[in-house]
Amino acid sequence: MRAAERLHRVAVLVLDGAKPLDVGIPAQVFTTRASMPYEVRVCGAAPGLVAGGDGLSYHVAHGLEALAWADVVFVPGYRFPDRDDPPPAVVEALITAHERGARMAAISTGAFALAATGLLDGRRATTHWHYTRALAARYPAINVDENVLFVDEGTVLTSAGAASGIDLCLHILRRDLGVAASNHAARRLVAAPYRSGGQAQYVPRSVPEAVGERFAATREWALHRLGEPLTLEHLARHAAVSPRTFSRRFVEDTGYTPMQWVMRARIDLARELLERSERSVEQIAADVGLGTGTNLRLHFHRILGTTPTEYRRTFTRGE
Template sequence: MPSSRLRRVAVLVLEGAKPLDVGIPAQVFTTRASMPYEVRVCGAAPGLVTGGDGLSYHVAHGPDALAWADVVFIPGYRSPDRDDPPPAVVEALTEAHDGGARLAAISTGAFALAATGLLDGRRATTHWHYTRALARKHPRVRVDENVLFVDEGSVLTSAGAASGIDLCLHILRGDLGVAASNHAARRLVAAPYRSG
């Protein structure tokens, strides 16, 4: 990737999206002078997306933002064990991955990532409350309930909202190094690295 270009981050907001899960990557990677990232928040279509916990989101971009992105974050959402993402979203995620994007799921966003088949045969995690449901719904995924996040190269998953911060800092550390990750952790008042 040319160093003169901003790294592109898409945050995919699905129906029932959890506010912290959406906000963490949006805040960690938000465009600012010290961060070489551009962030776009997107959904299955531009417009209003009903979120979880009483909040809704107005997203400016549709699934086309996934093809644009270098990293796609899939925040957790309500009822992932019952509700699959729309087929067009699953297809857009798969195409983004095929185009070289890393896909990073926070918490129950792992269900949307698993729906693509890209987690088959790989380790993954999700919120502890949903680990058994993920294993039942996607039996080819090797679910690990005892970690904060899992990095399988081009697909990454985290165990919950707080571990979404760990996952973002891990990605930032890999992209820009320890100093940049530590700077972001200080800004967030978060631990720069938590093992586990």
């Protein structure tokens, strides 16, 4: 780095209940060194002690003035994001920093703090999979994408759960300094420069919990017959209602049509077999009622954003 070059300025905003990994990722990735022309300031609503999550607290040296100084503002995730908005002074400082030209980057539930500013309205965004529905319900103007590791909307970026903060930071490095610098940082962190797929593969189940008990017996019946042909007519007949009534009420209960739900249930069973058996992709496709490996790969990638082979490699330990 030439002496005349100004360091890129990074502020990490620590809110009450901040998660330690979320705070540490940008602070470590952008730490100042010869290969990293960045300066990092960790800040809070005011200098001093900030109560964190998971038994940790933080003593921050800077207050909100750091946001007026920064080129990039990171908002790490924090506990109970769906309960209260950040303090008004924090919301105003984030808006002002963005208007001044700073990029906003939220890690995990930090997306809720950016949502409170209105900066995500009309934009695509993500957060930790456990909170995607809460974010969408509380801020309906946001296009919440639950399947990705991060979203880049130019001056506003969001990421999924904590580890995807690394993916987001490496992406920002690629934008700022190029692929070589990003790969160098990934090696230093012992992290993958790119990760295949999205966060959907880390969600325990693709099938959503139903709102009520209506059709519970039919859903249970279907789960034990995923390897067999299942049509809307089969399901409706078991529920003893017309296909039209079954379809309408099923969507009300689950948010998915009956056949979308069946497909996700089949993909969940395929995930379990990939993790716990040595059966081939072709065998698993037959087991879950998808017929061929090509069909399984198509729907697996559409729902989880990765391939069966990559999924098995990620979630099983090699010998």
